[in-house]
Amino acid sequence: MSKTYYDPSDLRKFGKITEWGEELGNKFFEYYGKVFEEGALSAREKSLIALAVAHTEQCPYCIDAYTKDGLQRGVTKEEMMEAIHVGAAIKSGATLVHGVQMMNKVNKLDG
Amino acid sequence: MTKLKTQSLKKRQSDLANTNKQLEILSNGIFQNGELPTFKNKIAETNQFPLKAKALEILQINVGYMCNQVCEHCHVDAGPDRKEIMTKDTMKQILDVVKTTGAHTLDLTGGAPEMNPNFRWFVEEASKIGIKDFIVRSNLTIIRANKKYYDLPEFFKKHNIHVVSSMPHWTRGKTDKQRGEGVFDMSIKALQELNAVGYGMPDSELKLDLVYNPSGAFLPGDQASMEKDFKKALMEDFGIQFHNLFAITNLPISRFLDYLIASENYEDYMYSLVEAYNPMAVENVMCTNTLSVSWDGYLFDCDFNQMLDLPVNSKSKHISEYKTELLEGRNIVISQHCYGCTAGAGSSCQGTVA
Numbered sequence: 001m002s003k004t005y006y007d008p009s010d011l012r013k014f015g016k017i018t019e020w021g022e023e024l025g026n027k028f029f030e031y032y033g034k035v036f037e038e039g040a041l042s043a044r045e046k047s048l049i050a051l052a053v054a055h056t057e058q059c060p061y062c063i064d065a066y067t068k069d070g071l072q073r074g075v076t077k078e079e080m081m082e083a084i085h086v087g088a089a090i091k092s093g094a095t096l097v098h099g100v101q102m103m104n105k106v107n108k109l110d111g
Numbered sequence: 112m113t114k115l116k117t118q119s120l121k122k123r124q125s126d127l128a129n130t131n132k133q134l135e136i137l138s139n140g141i142f143q144n145g146e147l148p149t150f151k152n153k154i155a156e157t158n159q160f161p162l163k164a165k166a167l168e169i170l171q172i173n174v175g176y177m178c179n180q181v182c183e184h185c186h187v188d189a190g191p192d193r194k195e196i197m198t199k200d201t202m203k204q205i206l207d208v209v210k211t212t213g214a215h216t217l218d219l220t221g222g223a224p225e226m227n228p229n230f231r232w233f234v235e236e237a238s239k240i241g242i243k244d245f246i247v248r249s250n251l252t253i254i255r256a257n258k259k260y261y262d263l264p265e266f267f268k269k270h271n272i273h274v275v276s277s278m279p280h281w282t283r284g285k286t287d288k289q290r291g292e293g294v295f296d297m298s299i300k301a302l303q304e305l306n307a308v309g310y311g312m313p314d315s316e317l318k319l320d321l322v323y324n325p326s327g328a329f330l331p332g333d334q335a336s337m338e339k340d341f342k343k344a345l346m347e348d349f350g351i352q353f354h355n356l357f358a359i360t361n362l363p364i365s366r367f368l369d370y371l372i373a374s375e376n377y378e379d380y381m382y383s384l385v386e387a388y389n390p391m392a393v394e395n396v397m398c399t400n401t402l403s404v405s406w407d408g409y410l411f412d413c414d415f416n417q418m419l420d421l422p423v424n425s426k427s428k429h430i431s432e433y434k435t436e437l438l439e440g441r442n443i444v445i446s447q448h449c450y451g452c453t454a455g456a457g458s459s460c461q462g463t464v465a
């Protein structure tokens with residue numbers, strides 16, 4: 001067994017998940033491919049969304065994959081960093097907005 | 112002024128200046144231990160081995176390796192220190208062949224082809240022959256490098272030259288990173304001058320195309336989308352227009368191979384190329400309709416094979432002994448660098464092929 005939980009070369013093996021569950025695996029990859037096609041949003045915009053989500057999900061495979069994908073699409077490092085800040089802002093906002101729940105509870109119990 | 116990005120492998124006396132060393136790297140390691148299939152085995156899977164040359168359509172002439180730039184990823188290992196320059200005698204031999212072949216495209220490359228002292232003479236003579244598409248691959252900065260080149264846009268126009276120019280990105284940072292400090296600003300100025308004489312305008316017959324090749328260890332994105340982004344940015348920021356964008360994959364040879372190894376990206380890059388292999392692209396790879404002529408007149412299947420010293424597999428090895436019947440149908444010489452032309456939508460000097 002590997003001594004680390006993540007191995008960058010495992011990303012290349014992602015497709016192999018179909019070997020232990022062909023139908024669902026194939027459906028997933030078909031869906032995945034369709035999602036990233038050019039649509040109402042451009043493939044470039046989708047790539048930046050994916051990069052931001054990759055960070056909020058803290059998925060190292062996805063970060064590698066969508067950094068490279070962005071470079072291939074001509075996305076600049078400034079654009080990438082801004083996208084990540086959008087993810088970070090939502091993550092921190094999601095934490096902080098729960099502060100209202102805390103305030104509600106304090107007011108109810110000790111107001 | 113531009114600042115040179117680096118030095119040629121030859122000047123640095125790098126191991127990789129020896130082409131045998133490059134071919135050894137491309138054949139060993141992951142391709143020797145079976146981790147990845149060799150290009151020969153890969154194309155054999157779809158019965159496409161051996162690759163055969165079809166009728167000649169494009170004659171690509173490398174008039175010399177001298178260049179005013181030293182780009183990070185140059186597959187020619189070109190630079191100011193390279194003294195390999197085509198002579199007028201070799202040019203005359205080429206003109207004799209151009210008159211007799213059915214090639215519809217003549218493609219001049221380098222180095223900076225304009226730095227060959229007989230460049231203008233050659234263009235004038237070749238344009239008299241009436242080739243349908245006469246390309247000069249200009250690095251743009253040469254147009255602004257010295258007063259003696261300032262009239263190149265007018266010269267190109269006079270001879271109805273199709274100008275194809277490298278432009279790695281629409282931003283200064285990414286362009287200068289690959290091609291040297293100051294290259295972006297000078298390239299923009301040169302493009303504006305080409306536009307001013309009519310090059311690249313929507314209805315103009317003066318063709319101006321740009322070549323995009325990635326600035327690092329990744330493959331080019333979709334050519335049509337990149338073209339849209341380039342057109343929008345260059346128009347909005349600088350009022351520049353051009354016709355088509357050719358997205359070209361960096362082949363793992365010469366200075367790009369050196370970069371891949373030094374940055375520890377070589378194996379991942381080869382994986383990317385092999386994973387993106389597209390048998391449809393093999394059908395139209397440029398080596399099947401192109402012949403590359405080196406500065407000293409020798410014949411190669413493509414410019415990349417020329418830089419790897421892999422001569423054509425034919426009894427006609429030099430332009431002075433050019434014989435259509437000996438070259439047509441020849442087996443193309445291949446190695447693992449060929450994966451660069453068959454990845455994704457494929458890659459050639461004219462952009463994607465599939």
